[in-house]
Structure formats: C-alpha cells, structure tokens
Amino acid sequence: MTNWVEVCSVRDISERNMAKFTVESKDILILRTDEGFFAIDDTCTHAEVSLSEGSIKGCQIECWAHGAVFDVRDGSVVTPPASEALKTYETKIQGDGEDAVVSIKIGE
Numbered sequence: 001m002t003n004w005v006e007v008c009s010v011r012d013i014s015e016r017n018m019a020k021f022t023v024e025s026k027d028i029l030i031l032r033t034d035e036g037f038f039a040i041d042d043t044c045t046h047a048e049v050s051l052s053e054g055s056i057k058g059c060q061i062e063c064w065a066h067g068a069v070f071d072v073r074d075g076s077v078v079t080p081p082a083s084e085a086l087k088t089y090e091t092k093i094q095g096d097g098e099d100a101v102v103s104i105k106i107g108e
C-alpha cells in the first residue's frame with residue numbers, strides 16, 4: 001500500500017540544506033536543493049552511518065564517514081566506497097511559499 005505522508009513545511013529546511021525526520025519508523029532525509037525537494041534514506045549503504053552529518057553539493061550528498069557520494073535525485077552512487085544505491089522517495093509540495101507542505105510517498 002502506498003501512502004503520501006506530510007513530513008514538514010518548506011520553511012523547516014533552509015535552501016541548500018537538509019533535515020532528518022522519522023516517518024513510519026524510517027529515518028529519512030529531506031533535502032532542499034536548487035532543483036527542488038528530494039527524499040532519501042538517511043542511512044549510508046556503505047557502513048550504515050547517518051547521512052544527516054554529511055554535506056550537500058548541488059544534488060549530491062557526501063557521506064562524512066568514508067566519502068561516498070550519492071545523487072539524491074535517484075539515489076545512485078556517484079563515488080565509492082558505497083556500491084549500493086540509496087532508496088529514494090517521491091516528494092510533492094502542496095501550498096505556497098514557505099508555508100507549503102512537503103509530503104513523501106511511502107510504500108510500494
């Protein structure tokens with residue numbers, strides 16, 4: 001079953017930044033990039049640390065632990081040592097400006 005879950009307001013995440021949320025028992029990062037909002041699993045696929053401590057460069061996130069880089073648009077690995085893609089979640093924005101609500105699609 002697929003559900004859209006309201007996670008936060010646009011204002012909760014400053015531009016070119018990210019925030020970590022627990023949604024239906026999953027730790028998920030929402031990223032606000034110049035290309036829009038993206039949602040990924042917070043856990044690095046290399047050694048299972050939190051990517052919320054990493055750094056954003058455009059639409060990529062670099063893991064702080066060993067330097068793996070992922071594309072947040074599709075979760076793909078850009079730079080090893082990670083070899084497994086991150087899970088991504090579809091996002092939608094409802095409303096206007098900073099009051100708009102960010103939702104993500106959870107489930108199959």
Ligand code: FES
Pocket residue numbers: 044045046047048049063064065066067068081082
């Ligand atoms: S835990 Fe992320 S690159 Fe190793």
